[in-house]
Amino acid sequence: MGKKTTIYDIAKKLEITAATVSRALNNSPKISKKTRELVLETAKEMNYEQNKLALALKSGKSNNVGVIVPRIDSNFFASVIRGIEEELFANGYHVIICQTHNDENIEIENINTLLNAQVDGVLMSISNVDVYKNKSFNRIFKKQVPLIFFDRKANIEGVSSVTINDFEAGYKVTKHLIEQGCKKIAHLSGNILLEIFNNRFLGYKQAIEDEGIEFNEDYVIRINSTVEDGRNAVKKLLSLKNPPDGIFSSSDYAALGAIQELKANNIKIPDDISIVGFANEPFTKFMELSISTVDQSPVEMGKIAANVFLEQVNNTDKSKIEKKVVLTPELLIRKSSLKKDITK
């Protein structure tokens, strides 16, 4: 590294003190116009750049914010991060990204590393509902570092979160399928220990019950968000005595797998079986048989999460801010669930 000029270098050159230089650079009103201008000029000449590390050490603020997500290369999380990054960058913060790969241990490790790096806040989407019970998790609270959950949250008192209304989403999707004439609706669910999946499931259940349809345990299949699991789920469903005529998948990838398997069995979509996915991954729109899905406005979610953080970090009162922002999901009806000849 080349040697950088410090305020001391400027001070020496001008035969004044570093303190004066610092004040001049920070527009302190205690400095005479003459000195201020001289300092600013010299600083420019000497290519002075403030060392943020020194500042961070002194102030205890790193201006870095940690973001923890299961993985970055999914459109949803990448978009959320994009929103976060855009909002925070504009406010002088940097975003440090960590991936958990849904591994609880890595998640804990990530938290530790971020805290050691003196981040000013942590924005995260948890991998596992029990993570917050971990001892290390408590370091966040002990250090009083602002913590904000987005999407996959744990329900902790005093912790803000930004989510979508997954219950409503599940309800809407199911209602839509019923309106399309489906009477036997299956649900591909995720890890029910995570609120998001549980709420989607509860919304689904509520909707069918509201419509007087009996809940059938066999129609609910727990899967991971993969194409493979979607295919397997359909295999199971088709082997039932009474297979479903509609599928609500809580994952676009699984919905895709489901569609592949249905086609392989010559089942017509949406006529024989209608299907709706979740997350509005780009491919759902582009397919020939476009997939109905739920949009979670991830970029907006990221921006809001960022703003909740900013609010909290700028809050000088002792008062604790707890915000639970719930976004409204948007059902995108596409070919996979829209029957043309429906006569209502």
Added chain:
Amino acid sequence: MGKKTTIYDIAKKLEITAATVSRALNNSPKISKKTRELVLETAKEMNYEQNKLALALKSGKSNNVGVIVPRIDSNFFASVIRGIEEELFANGYHVIICQTHNDENIEIENINTLLNAQVDGVLMSISNVDVYKNKSFNRIFKKQVPLIFFDRKANIEGVSSVTINDFEAGYKVTKHLIEQGCKKIAHLSGNILLEIFNNRFLGYKQAIEDEGIEFNEDYVIRINSTVEDGRNAVKKLLSLKNPPDGIFSSSDYAALGAIQELKANNIKIPDDISIVGFANEPFTKFMELSISTVDQSPVEMGKIAANVFLEQVNNTDKSKIEKKVVLTPELLIRKSSLKKDITK
């Protein structure tokens, strides 16, 4: 923030010096076993955590690496970042992400901010070939911060880069189309000022010339990587007296748009017109009419870029390391370009 324990706290408690504590914690051989164990024990008791900021200030190393990309919410860049992140995290580095949105000014701003934050290195995919001519860009060199380009590079002496062989990719794709019987091959090109797009174009040109096909300027259309531009390009191509029978798009999104437009015109793919995209975006695989494309192994690219950085940063000699890694692209032949009844 809660108050953190420092080495001074430990020192006071044990009635020794901070220096000794520091040495004990760092396993200095100069410290007696007794003291070392006592310190380590007490540190654990008092929940001591090293303040990385102080360390960074002292050592001049932040252990942060900046990554600059046009945008994060594209599968390619997200995957590269994933690779970078995984590799660097394992080596104690954090990744700070910046997006340029292909805006040169933002790019310059990003560089400045990262340098101010004292990053130990910058890994970037440039938005514009001329960026490096900017004055601010020189700060990187002045500070002697390791710089590594990936994918979209500028050709600067002494700067390492990790790219794929875009020429070869263009050549392979075009050759493949010719083998499928195409004789009039169009090319949807990107910003030719960027090496990657220029090289793909050159590969394309070389291939058709090697096969004795005459180069036709009308078949080359400059576009942005959007579905919209893909559609418009096809409109233009179809309006030619002699429309093409094959299309090599340097973007998957444009290829998608092209396909949509072709279908709207009842043109059969791949029989009437074969088409190949670029980047292996997830949707290309999932579509009913899967799109042939070129895989750039982005995760690997990220990992390699990270390793080149590590090599450079750990290089204590004065010797300058300049590495130009070129990965081999993989042509993925799918339905959009594979004619079934081909009789070679």
Added chain:
DNA sequence: TATTTTCGTGCAATCGATTACATTTTACAG
């Protein structure tokens, strides 16, 4: 026992910027 090594610690400077408090300089009234 005297002398030399070796070992373990302490002292104090350093990284770069900020800031409460002290001191000096300036300005202005009397």
Added chain:
DNA sequence: CTGTAAAATGTAATCGATTGCACGAAAATA
């Protein structure tokens, strides 16, 4: 021309960890 308040600048501690040098004590050697 002097006294005093106001303005401008200096002094020095602080943030937390590292490290070259020095010093004292114990161990090894003569």
